[in-house]
Amino acid sequence: MEAVAPTDLRAFEDAPDLNRETVIREVQTCILDVPTIRQHKLSNTNVTHQNYVHVAIRFENGVTGYGEASTLGGPRWSEESVEAIKANIDTYLGPALLDQPGCKVEASNALLAKAAKRNFAAKSALNTAILDALGKTLDLSVATLLGGASRDRISVIWALASGDIGQELEEAKAKIAARLFNRFKIKLGFADIRSDLRRLERLRAELPESTELIADINQAWSEADCHRWMPALEDMGLTLIEQPLEADDIEGMARLGQTTRIPLMLDEAVFTAREAMRGANAGAGSVLSLKLCKHGSAQNLQRIAGIALAGGQELYGGCLLESSLGAAAHLAVFATLPELQWGCEHFGPLILSKDTTVDGLVYEDFHVHLPTGPGLGVTPDPQTTSAFART
Ligand code: MUC
Ligand code: MG
Numbered sequence: 001m002e003a004v005a006p007t008d009l010r011a012f013e014d015a016p017d018l019n020r021e022t023v024i025r026e027v028q029t030c031i032l033d034v035p036t037i038r039q040h041k042l043s044n045t046n047v048t049h050q051n052y053v054h055v056a057i058r059f060e061n062g063v064t065g066y067g068e069a070s071t072l073g074g075p076r077w078s079e080e081s082v083e084a085i086k087a088n089i090d091t092y093l094g095p096a097l098l099d100q101p102g103c104k105v106e107a108s109n110a111l112l113a114k115a116a117k118r119n120f121a122a123k124s125a126l127n128t129a130i131l132d133a134l135g136k137t138l139d140l141s142v143a144t145l146l147g148g149a150s151r152d153r154i155s156v157i158w159a160l161a162s163g164d165i166g167q168e169l170e171e172a173k174a175k176i177a178a179r180l181f182n183r184f185k186i187k188l189g190f191a192d193i194r195s196d197l198r199r200l201e202r203l204r205a206e207l208p209e210s211t212e213l214i215a216d217i218n219q220a221w222s223e224a225d226c227h228r229w230m231p232a233l234e235d236m237g238l239t240l241i242e243q244p245l246e247a248d249d250i251e252g253m254a255r256l257g258q259t260t261r262i263p264l265m266l267d268e269a270v271f272t273a274r275e276a277m278r279g280a281n282a283g284a285g286s287v288l289s290l291k292l293c294k295h296g297s298a299q300n301l302q303r304i305a306g307i308a309l310a311g312g313q314e315l316y317g318g319c320l321l322e323s324s325l326g327a328a329a330h331l332a333v334f335a336t337l338p339e340l341q342w343g344c345e346h347f348g349p350l351i352l353s354k355d356t357t358v359d360g361l362v363y364e365d366f367h368v369h370l371p372t373g374p375g376l377g378v379t380p381d382p383q384t385t386s387a388f389a390r391t
Helices: 006-014 082-097 105-115 120-138 165-177 193-206 223-235 250-257 273-281 298-310 324-334 382-388
Strands: 024-042 045-059 064-070 153-155 158-160 183-187 212-216 264-266 287-290 314-317 362-364 367-369
Touching: 024 082, 024 120, 024 183, 024 382, 045 082, 045 120, 045 324, 064 120, 064 324, 082 105, 082 120, 105 120, 105 298, 120 298, 120 324, 158 165, 165 183, 165 193, 183 193, 193 212, 193 223, 223 250, 250 264, 250 273, 273 287, 273 298, 287 298, 298 314, 298 324, 314 324
Parallel strands: 158 183, 183 212, 264 287, 287 314
Antiparallel strands: 024 045, 045 064, 153 367, 362 367
C-alpha cells in the first residue's frame, strides 16, 4: 500500500474529531399548539389544533439540530401526550444524552432505550434532532446519513376527516384540480357505520373514477361489523382498509384477511419490531404503516420495514399530522427504504393554519418532494414557534 505523503497526513489531522465536536451539550424542548384549518376527526378524537413538542439539540461545535414529536388529540391515538413527552424528555431522556457524542447515533438510541420504556414519539424527536445536527456538521442530508435516498419524491395521500360530506367533496376536488392529491384516506368510525358508508358512497360517486380511496377505521369496528360491512367497501372499490380492529387483535385481523378482497393495513397494532414480526407471521395485514412516533428512531423504522418486507407485507409511509419539521424527518428515512409501495400520507403541513418551518415542503404533481440540503433540509420558523409556543 502506498505511503501517505506528509501533506495528506495534515489533512487527516485537520479532519474534525467528530466524537469531540458532536458531544451533546444542550437539549431544549417546547410545546407548540398550532391551529388546524378545519376539524380533523377520528374514531376516538376530534382535533382543531395539532400539538407538538419541538426539540433542539446543540452539539459542542455549536451546531443545533431540530426534531418534532407529534400527537393527535392528547393521549388518545397513542399513550403519549405533549405534556408527558416534554416532561419525560426534560427529566429522563434529555439528560441521558448529555455529554454523549451525537455522531454515535445507535449508541444514543440505546441510551434512550435504557432511560425509558416505550415513549417512542419522544425518542424519535431526539433521534431526528441528533441526525439533523450531524448532517449539518458533515454537510450531508439525513437521508445520506441513513444510507442514501432511493427516491427524491413520494406519492402522497390526503386525509378527508371533517365528517361533513359537502366540505370533504369540495376539499378533495380542490386538491385534485391543483394537482396536489388524487389519493384520499377517508376517516371512518366517528359516526354510526351506516352514516359512514353513505358518506363514502357520495365520495365514490362524485369524485373522478381514477381517484384512489382508502379507509382508516382507527380500531372502531368489531369483527362482526367487518364481516357485515366490508363487502360494501369492496363494492365501492376501496384499495386499502386501515386498522379496522383493536390494535392488539392480531388474530382477528388474520381471520379478516382471509375473508376480504381488500388489503388490510396494520397501524396502531405495530410499534415495535416484535409486534411487526408477530403481525407479519400471523398474516394480520398485508400492508404496514411506518411512523417515527411508533418506532422511536429512523434506524428502528428501517429495521421494522425490513421485517415487514421479509414477512411479505408492503410498506406505507404513515404520519401523525406532523408539521414540515416532522414530515421532513419521515421523508428522509422513507427515501432510503428499498420499497415504499403505497407512498406516504404526509399532508400535515397543509392542514396547519401556519407551518412550523421557514422552507416548508414542496407538493407538486401528486407527490411530496424530499427537501435538499444538509440535515433535514428545513429550518424551524422562529415566528411560528413564538406565535404558538405554549408558555
Ligand atoms: C392514523 O391513524 O393514521 C394519520 C393520518 C390521519 O388522518 O390520522 C393519522 C393517524
Ligand atoms: Mg391509522
